[in-house]
Amino acid sequence: MTESYFDWTSHAFDHTLIFDKPEALRGVRVLEMTTLVLGPTTADFLGEFGAEVIKVELSPGGDTMRYVTPEATFWRNASLGFFPENHSKYHIGIDLHTEAGKDLFKQLAARSDILVENCRAGTFDRWGIGYRQLSEINPKLIYVADSGFGQWGPFSQGRASYDAVAQTVSGMIGITGFPDRPPILCGIFIGDWFGGLMAATAALVALHHRNKTGEGQFIDLAQSESLIRSLDWTWVHHGLTGKDREAVGNQDEALVPAGLFACRDGFVALAAPRDEEFRGFCTAIGDPDLARDPRFATLPARQEPAHAEVLLQRISSWAATKAVVEIEALGERHGFAAARVANAEDRYKDEHLRARAAVWEYEDPLYGPLVEQGPAPKMSATPGRIRWSAKPVGWHNMEILVRLLGLSPARIQELEAQGVVGKWADRPGPKPPDDSRPQ
Amino acid sequence: MSDPAVPWSEHAKALTDPSGASAKPEALSDLRVLDCSQGNFAALFCSSILAEFGAEVIRLEPPDGDVARLFSPRGILHRGTGLPYLVEGRNKRHITLNLGTAQGRDLFTRLARHMDVIIESAKPGEMDARGIGYRQLTEIHPRLIYVAFSTRGQFGPRASHPIPDYDITGQALSGVPYTTGEPGGEGPAESSVPTRQGNWIAWYAGGGWGAFAVMAASVWRWASGRGQFIDCAPPEGEMRLADYDVQWYHTSQRVRERVGALNICVFPYTLVKTKDSYSFIAGFSDINWKGLTNIIGHPDLGERYATTKDRIRNAKALHAELEKWAANFTSQEILEKVQDYMVHKRGPGTVATARLNRPVDTLQESHWWERGVFQRVEDPDYGELLLQAPPWKMSRTPPRIKWACRPVGADNEDVYLRYLGLGKERLRALEAEEVL
Numbered sequence: 027m028t029e030s031y032f033d034w035t036s037h038a039f040d041h042t043l044i045f046d047k048p049e050a051l052r053g054v055r056v057l058e059m060t061t062l063v064l065g066p067t068t069a070d071f072l073g074e075f076g077a078e079v080i081k082v083e084l085s086p087g088g089d090t091m092r093y094v095t096p097e098a099t100f101w102r103n104a105s106l107g108f109f110p111e112n113h114s115k116y117h118i119g120i121d122l123h124t125e126a127g128k129d130l131f132k133q134l135a136a137r138s139d140i141l142v143e144n145c146r147a148g149t150f151d152r153w154g155i156g157y158r159q160l161s162e163i164n165p166k167l168i169y170v171a172d173s174g175f176g177q178w179g180p181f182s183q184g185r186a187s188y189d190a191v192a193q194t195v196s197g198m199i200g201i202t203g204f205p206d207r208p209p210i211l212c213g214i215f216i217g218d219w220f221g222g223l224m225a226a227t228a229a230l231v232a233l234h235h236r237n238k239t240g241e242g243q244f245i246d247l248a249q250s251e252s253l254i255r256s257l258d259w260t261w262v263h264h265g266l267t268g269k270d271r272e273a274v275g276n277q278d279e280a281l282v283p284a285g286l287f288a289c290r291d292g293f294v295a296l297a298a299p300r301d302e303e304f305r306g307f308c309t310a311i312g313d314p315d316l317a318r319d320p321r322f323a324t325l326p327a328r329q330e331p332a333h334a335e336v337l338l339q340r341i342s343s344w345a346a347t348k349a350v351v352e353i354e355a356l357g358e359r360h361g362f363a364a365a366r367v368a369n370a371e372d373r374y375k376d377e378h379l380r381a382r383a384a385v386w387e388y389e390d391p392l393y394g395p396l397v398e399q400g401p402a403p404k405m406s407a408t409p410g411r412i413r414w415s416a417k418p419v420g421w422h423n424m425e426i427l428v429r430l431l432g433l434s435p436a437r438i439q440e441l442e443a444q445g446v447v448g449k450w451a452d453r454p455g456p457k458p459p460d461d462s463r464p465q
Numbered sequence: 466m467s468d469p470a471v472p473w474s475e476h477a478k479a480l481t482d483p484s485g486a487s488a489k490p491e492a493l494s495d496l497r498v499l500d501c502s503q504g505n506f507a508a509l510f511c512s513s514i515l516a517e518f519g520a521e522v523i524r525l526e527p528p529d530g531d532v533a534r535l536f537s538p539r540g541i542l543h544r545g546t547g548l549p550y551l552v553e554g555r556n557k558r559h560i561t562l563n564l565g566t567a568q569g570r571d572l573f574t575r576l577a578r579h580m581d582v583i584i585e586s587a588k589p590g591e592m593d594a595r596g597i598g599y600r601q602l603t604e605i606h607p608r609l610i611y612v613a614f615s616t617r618g619q620f621g622p623r624a625s626h627p628i629p630d631y632d633i634t635g636q637a638l639s640g641v642p643y644t645t646g647e648p649g650g651e652g653p654a655e656s657s658v659p660t661r662q663g664n665w666i667a668w669y670a671g672g673g674w675g676a677f678a679v680m681a682a683s684v685w686r687w688a689s690g691r692g693q694f695i696d697c698a699p700p701e702g703e704m705r706l707a708d709y710d711v712q713w714y715h716t717s718q719r720v721r722e723r724v725g726a727l728n729i730c731v732f733p734y735t736l737v738k739t740k741d742s743y744s745f746i747a748g749f750s751d752i753n754w755k756g757l758t759n760i761i762g763h764p765d766l767g768e769r770y771a772t773t774k775d776r777i778r779n780a781k782a783l784h785a786e787l788e789k790w791a792a793n794f795t796s797q798e799i800l801e802k803v804q805d806y807m808v809h810k811r812g813p814g815t816v817a818t819a820r821l822n823r824p825v826d827t828l829q830e831s832h833w834w835e836r837g838v839f840q841r842v843e844d845p846d847y848g849e850l851l852l853q854a855p856p857w858k859m860s861r862t863p864p865r866i867k868w869a870c871r872p873v874g875a876d877n878e879d880v881y882l883r884y885l886g887l888g889k890e891r892l893r894a895l896e897a898e899e900v901l
Contacts, residue, residue, distance in 0.1 A: 031590040034600060035620035039696060050685040075681045090750060094730045096709065098774040101716045106709040107730055148473035158469065158476065176858065177477035181832040184808050186747075186817035190734060194745040197824035199736070201663030203646070204656035209736050209743050209821055210725050212662060213644025219706035220666075223673045228857045230680035231518050235492040235862045237687045246481050246858035251838050255856040256669040258506070259538060259548040260824050261839060265851025266543055270825040276661050279538040280549060284633045286642060286661055293659050295637030300504065300532055303629060325532075329540030358626050363616065365634040365700075367659045369643045369720050370710040382621040384701045385711060397715040402705040403678035404618065407693035408685050 038406045041383040049076025050408035054233065057138040058082065058115075059122070059131070061089045063189065063215045064172045064249050065144030066111035067222030072140065072229060073114050074401045074410040080134060080426060081112065085119025085448030088419035092455035100454035102393055104416065108455075110398060111222070112416035118427070119420030119448040126446040128155050133431055135160045135167065139236075140229050144172035147182045157244045167242040168232040170225050176248040187249065192217030196253035197271075201260060204275040220256060221249030277338055282328040283307075285338065286367060287345035294345060294353045298362035299325055306360035311344050373399075383409075390415040392462055419456040420449030481858035483837035483865070491519020492862035496683070498582040500557070501525040501564070501573075504532040505586035505630055506665055507699045508614045509553040510672025512584055515679065516556035517855040517864035520582070523880055524557045525573075527564070528901060530873040544847055546870060549665075551850055554870030560881070561874040561901050568900045570597050572885065577602050577609065579884050581692075582679055586614040589627050599694040609692040610682045612675050619696040630699060635667025639703035640710055647725045659723065670706060671699025727784065732776040733757065736821065737788045741795040743821040746787065748814060749773065756814020760806050761790040796820035844869035877901060 054077040058069040066081070066089070073079040083089050089112075095105035121127045132155060135141055141160065143150055150156035150171075157169045171177055174187020181195075190211055193199050198217075203210045225247040232243050254261075259280065260271045277285035283304070284297035298307040301317075301324055308317040316322055321333040328334060345353065350366045357364030366372065374397060379385040386400030393415055401410025427433045427447065441447040450456035471479075498520045502508030516522040524531075537547025546554075563569040574597055577583060583602070585592055592598035592613075599611040616630045616638070617623045628634065636642050646660030678695045686692055710721045721729065726736040731749035748757030751771060758767035766786060770776045776783060791799060803818045805811070820826070833839055840854050847869050855864035881887040887895075895901045 031593045031598075031600075032620065032625045035589075035624065035696075038694060039620045048685070048689075050681040052688075054684075071677065093750065093773065096713050096719070096721065096729050098730065098772075098777055099717075106712045106716065109712050110709050147477070151473040151476075156473065157480075158473075171477075175832065176836055177481070178474040179478075179832045179836045181830075182474060184804060186807070186815050188734065188747050188817055190736075190745050190747065191817050191819045194736075194819040194821050195827065195830075197822050197827045198662070198664065199821055200823045200826075203660055203663070207647065207652055207656050208726060208738070210646055210660060211728070211734075211736065213641050213646075213721075213723065214706060214708045214710075216641075216662070216666065216706065220670060220673070223670065223677060223706070224856055227514065227673060227677045227680060228859065230677065230684060231492045232859065232862070234680060234683050234687070235490075237684065238495065241861055243859055243861040244477070244480050245860075246477060247856065248836075251833070251836070251856040254827070254833070254838055255853050256666060257664045257824070257853065258669070259552060260664070261828070261851050261853050262548050262552050263538065263541075264824060264828060265841070265849070266548070267541070270823055271538075271663075273663055275656065276658070278633060280536045280547070281631065281633075284631055286633065286637065286659060288658065293637075293642075295631075295633045295642075295661075297629070297631035297633050299536065299631075300629070325535050326540045329537070331539055357628050361629070363628045363631045363634045365616070365628070365637045367637045367643050368640050370640060370714040371720050373640055373704065374711050374714045378617065378621045378623045379701075379704075382618055382698075382701070384698075384704060397711060399705050399707065399711055402674045402697075402702045404620075404696040404698075405678060405682065405693055406695070407689075407691060408681065 039404050041381065044383065044409045044411050048408055050405065051076035054140065055080070055138045056140045056142060057134050058142040060142055060144045060172070062091050063111055063218035064221050065142050066091065067219055068142045068170060068172055068225040070111045070113055071223060071226040074412070075408065079115040081115040081117050082120050082131065083117065083419050084121060085420050086451035086456060088119070088450065088456040102459035103454045103457050105455055108416050114413040116422040116426055117417045117419060118423050121446055121448065122153060122155070124446050126441060126444065128153065130446070131155050132160065132163060136163045137430060138167065139233070140168045140170065142170045142172065146186070147173055147177045161242065165242055166236060166240060168229055168236065168245065170229050170245045170247060172221065172225050172247050172249070174249055176251065177246045189215040189217035189249065192221065192250040192253050195250050197257060197260060198253050201257065201271050201273055203273045205273055217249045217253055221247060221252040224252040282325065282334045283337055283341055287342055289345050289348050289350045289353060292350045293367035294350050294364055295367060296341065296353065296362070296364045301325060303362040307362045310356040310360040386412050388412055392417060392458065418450040418458045423447055423449065480860040481863065483854065483858060483863055486863035486865040489861060489863055493518040493520040496520040496581045497579060498522040498584065499525055499576060499580045500584040502584055502586035502614065504536065505614055506533065506549060506553060506632065506668040507630070507671035507675065508584050508586045509533060510669050511612065511675030512557065513553045513555055514676035515582070517866070518862070522557040524559045525562050526559065526873055528561045528899065551847060551870050552852060556867045557871065558876035558880055559871040559873060560877050563900050564595065566900050568895065568898065570595055573597050574602070575885055578606055580609065582610045582612065584612045586630060589613070589615050589619045589624055603692065607691055608686060610679055610686065610695065611692065612679060612695040612697055614671060614675065614697050614699065616698060616700060618698040632665040632668040633661060635671060635699040635703060636661050638700035639667055640707045641703060644710065644721050644723055646723045648723045651725065667699045667703045671697060671702040674702040727780050729777065731773055732780045732783060733787060735784060737784070737791040739791045739794060739796045739799060744791065744796040744799050744818055745821065746818045748816040753814040753816060756806065756812055757816045759812045760802055760816060761787070840866060842866055842869050846870065846872055846875070874901065
């Protein structure tokens, strides 16, 4: 191995070669009929790694997320909230309340590998397009039902859910933030996004099983239950100690020291829980003796709440005199973890993230130059990718109805006239930019 | 053919009730995974997911155990192991091996030949320098899927200046804490700051992405016969979940800031103080706001603030209106009022509400227990443990917990005999040489 490791990785993962490599999920078709974030992300993550995603929306208004945009301000008639979970999809508008619409949907499901929906439990079954009906048509279908509380159980009936409902009922908000202060929401729609990641992972597990057996299956994914899974030691702690887990602010009770600290010019995350990291940290602050103090010399000693408190105060007063970049540099030099509390501008301008295509710049045929967060895991042989951005309601009607279902132009016109197939409403959210020429 | 007369909820329960899981096959029973990560709960959650779905997961620890076993609140150990590790030791066999010795590295390479997936969290380049990284292993085993967890990744301008991977730095870099918490000036200075999630969300997001990528790689391997290298950085894992923040900056040069319990896109999507606790309440589209203002007996507000723009511009005042109403009721009463409106369709709109749960409140709700979300696992080594179960209900290949954890090196004899034909005498000798 004559090539250095980092030269080798920079070739193995070179982002300029992404489109010259195959896609992991080539040939997998995903049909989604979802709204807001949980369902769309489930399909989007599969699409990033090569699945063909057909997004069905109720025309003309479309997905509710088309109206969720910061400060209720649209950009080129689009909701910014709609972009991050709707990449490279085919958008088709169908009225599923009509028999002809349901029939189209069934034809699409018959040609799909994975179906994703996030309606309230039982809605699709009542409409005659649920798992019971579709698995008759397509026994190999993997059907992902995303919801707040699951398809069965006391809370599954008549209770609406959003990301923040999941944050609220799971206990996540209860263990976050500062004691004796009003509760806060996570800055992002974490219940939706994390649930979508869990759902997409299960869909791939089911695909793996199907490769071996030919069998499809039904997946019931509740976003609240996904967040419950993510609450690390909360539950085992209650089981063994009988105590409830409290919110403790910005310090980690299990890793000492680890927390967020105010600096002269911003905030920094700092962690040095392993003893060798802690020794490096003490050297960095010019007090190597601190690492020999019996209260701090070992992780178990530092985890003692009284010791942790003294130590964290010491770190806080030190950090307050430093600049964020100074602490970051000391971490690199002395072997502990330090990183800025980054905002959107930091990420947008970060050369490292750009080189990793974690921040992804591309040119969309409808919206022009765009910058988004790129696929999260970097795969050497089958890298994820963004092809195009979210599109107006019904943008790909012809593409899907002709190419996939083989309908004639006359039949499509008939369906349009009957309102079974439709396009965008003439208002911001579902419609194209004003300067675009509709197809 | 299923009976359409059976209500959907009953049918769905019959399909997926996890209490019947043990009678069904496991999706990943054909995969073998070697997780040699150290002190990294992103990697541990990744291998937990694979183990829950039936992969044979072997945890490789240094002879004195993974430091992850010491990461525990207030240093609490249960039979020598910390609480977080007891959660993520599930269904995994546990062996020891000293990768600092030449013999240890040789045994590692020999074990790797039998594996489908290797998971590690070493400093980028360290496994490679030891001759046991992806570059070397793929030569002898091209089908191998290899996942490496690190904060800055395996490539890119800063990759060669790594920092240890922790949840807090992952959260910070993701951008999420910057947008979480009370705005400056709204409360005491020490708590009106960027705020971390209380749980290890960067590690859990990172681990979730790792498992997702392993499964995508497995699907591709099915078609191509080839493995690959997966570079998984937990900060980028959580960053991918960070809404539209980068898009907003790109289109408008605006940086998203903290808004406490509000949301900058919509109102209401917020927490309000009630007589006995707090409740989340949402009714943010125009029609749902109408529904909510009907429920609170203030339809005039529905008309006066008819658009999302009206509502977010006046979010603080409207939040105060909601709290004025909510102060008269317990969170349960609010839930009942909303349910009454919804179930009896007393007007337009969909309103969602939930009482703010302490974890102990969640544990008291029967819904989760009926759905098998929590389990009291009788573990042969660690006794009864209350654990959160895998979050998926699946009809054919349900995930499951078989056991909770194993002590350090508990499976050495079994694993080294099965894969490498090493008997007890040989293992004792390797132990004496500090290889195991």
